[in-house]
Amino acid sequence: MSTSTAKPSTAKPKAMIQDNTRCIGCRACMVACKSWNERPEDHTDFFAGDGYQNPRDLNANNYTLITFNEVVNAPKPDWVFGRQLCMHCIQPACASACPTTAMFKTDLGPVVFDESRCIGCRACMQACPFIIPKYDYESFAPKIHKCTFCADRLEVGLEPACAKVCPTGAITFGDRDDMVVEAKRRIAAAPGTYIPEIYGLDEVGGTSVLHLSSVPFEQIGYITGLPKTPMPDLTHRWLRMTAPVFAFLYAVFGALNWIVRRRMRHQKSEGEHS
Amino acid sequence: MNWRIRLTWWDKTLLAIMAIGAIFAFVRFATGIGTVANINNAYPWGWWVGYGIMTMIAIGGVGFTITALVEIFGVERYHSFVRPAVLMAFLCYASAITMLMVELGRPWMVWMVLVSWAPTSALYEVGWCAFLYLSVLALEFAQVPAEEAGWGRVFRILRAIYIPIMLLGVTLSHLHQSSLGTLMTLIPHKINVLWWSDNLPLLYLFSAMMAGPAMAILEHLAAARWLGFRPRMDLLAGLAKIEMWLVGLFLAFQMGDLFYRGAADAMFIPSWFAVSFWIEIGLGLMLPFVLLLMPEVRETRRGLATACALVIAGILLHRLNVAVIGLRVRHWETYFPSVGEVMITLAITAAAMFAFGYFARILPIHEELPPPEKKPHPAAHPAGVLRGAEGVS
Secondary structure, three states, rough: OOOOOOOOOOOOOOEEEEHHHHOOOOOOOHHHHHHHHHHOOOOOOOOOOOOOOOOOOOOOOOOOOOEEEEEEOEEEEEEEEEOOHHHHHOOOHHHHHOOOOOEEEEOOOEEEEEEHHOOOEEEEEEEHHOOOOOOOOOOOOOOOEOOOOOHHHHHHOOOOHHHHHHOOOOEEEEEHHHHHHHHHHHHHOOOOOOOOEEEEEOHHHOOEEEEEOOOOOHHHOOOOOHHHOHHHHHHHHHHHHHHHHHHHHHHHHHHHHHHHHHHHHHHHHHHOOO | OOOOOOHHHHHHHHHHHHHHHHHHHHHHHOOOHHOOOOOOOOOOOOOHHHHHHHHHHHOOHHHHHHHHHHHHHOOOOHHHHHHHHHHHHHHHHHHHHHHHHOOOOOOOHHHHHHHOOOOHHHHHHHHHHHHHHHHHHHHHHHHHHHHHOOOOOHHHHHHHHHHHHHHHHHHHHHHHHHEEEEEEOOOOOOEOOOOOOHHHHHHHHHHHHHHHHHHHHHHHHHHHHHHHHOOOOHHHHHHHHHHHHHHHHHHHHHHHHHHHHHHHHHOOOOOHHHHHHHHHHHHHHHHHHHHOHHHHHHHHHHHHHHHHHHHHHHHHHHHHHHHHHHHHHOOOOOOOOOOOHHHHHHHHHHHHHHHHHHHHOOOOOOOOOOOOOOOOOOOOOOHHHOOOOOOOO
């Protein structure tokens, strides 16, 4: 908790460490998130549904979720927690896909959503490599729902609500540069506890949430095998050619059309002479 | 001019489909997307985008393909295909935009695209291009009703701007047909390896070109049958030959791309993806290619209709495979279109077909038909107005 209470001093990009080895599955972060973001409750069934994990997935009312994973950790099975929330990519695919800049990246790091600009095309949902943005399809004026990194709290120098309430120090908030150093320090200090991997350090070019774990990330429901380069690069290499291609094609087509028309004028005048 | 038509059983069928779709559309607008559609958090785009937008825009490629063939490459003999092609393209794009208005969560905000600056978004480019191209098509086609109605001044202005507008339309089409593919390059982690490619923009562009002659041939055959004229089999055979080349080259490009990416193994892994892939390649490309190689097919109505319908179905399946069927998000999440989703798209398609049939009967779209009866007026021009500002005949 010690690092998480320090107020951010400057406007450097922020990040959170999600240290799953310290998580006890109390879900205080989920409650604090709902409370701060004023999300209504969902009806859940304790044993009829997905067991202890509720709900099964993120949705329009749940911006973060503690996942309960049974992992066979020889010789005995083990219960390992993971967490889902928006990763706040340094170069977010969702924001790059948005045709109206309703989804955008702020200087402090949060990727936030401005409903007054949204047309509801859901390109952000399709684009997200972590499958985070959710939609309220039942609503008459639907909105994109996802973790905001408590951007409003960050603006006034507070930490995100989830980091504030975590009772075991599993969530640590600070400048991203410092968080990367801290995450590496923890792995180096206790190599038996952690796998030597920081999820989010360079996934899709780096994210603002850095996950640590005791077991491989694919075993606790994380999407692995993502490229290490920013997702917007994939479309950028085509889209940057738009203006030159437009000019080139227009000129070529114009020239061809001019030749064709000239040829036809000649044919016509020849026809008149003969 | 006479604006009235006599409704045939075919018109009445289309109107009935439109009425059913309108009920579903009403429910969608009254109660939200979730009531009528199965699209969900894992599959935010489904049949509406795969068919209603992506396929509609692809087959709307008939407009720029035939226009380019005649006006830019100067293959004059296909001139009579330009008017139907431009009208079809206009209606396809109008359908796609209508679909968009149903599919968007906040359709009343759609103008926001035009006042935003989002050059990193493929959808932004598609939005702008589609909006501009729809306007271009309207300006291109407006010559026909303007001439018919005897609006001399409007007609002269439209003819004067025809060449630059037509060039703009062909250029814009290249851009947004490919940008629809660019849109899908962003999600390599979701689309099956059989379909995700760096070259999706080119695959989308080339398949839209492939739709051109096929749609033109199908339209000509249908119009000949229902409007009662003798189809120009000599011209159709020529278009079929172009189509044969386009299908063959596209097949080579798609397979070449697959092997170049090292993804060809996936074709032989037994899975529903492979099944869908082989239907797309086998029935949508290989079979029509083989059929079109045969002169007997290129010279008969039935052969042409079969081959071209297969090509169009193949393009539909390609778009669905890339945007819907080939997508896997998480193992427990699935999507299958609902009756409401399908009925709304069918209604929009029916409306486009009804509109085409209507215009084909009140306006001189087909040169093969005698012009509709009208009073002579000074602005009337004997030659087809889409022959360009020069008025070449």
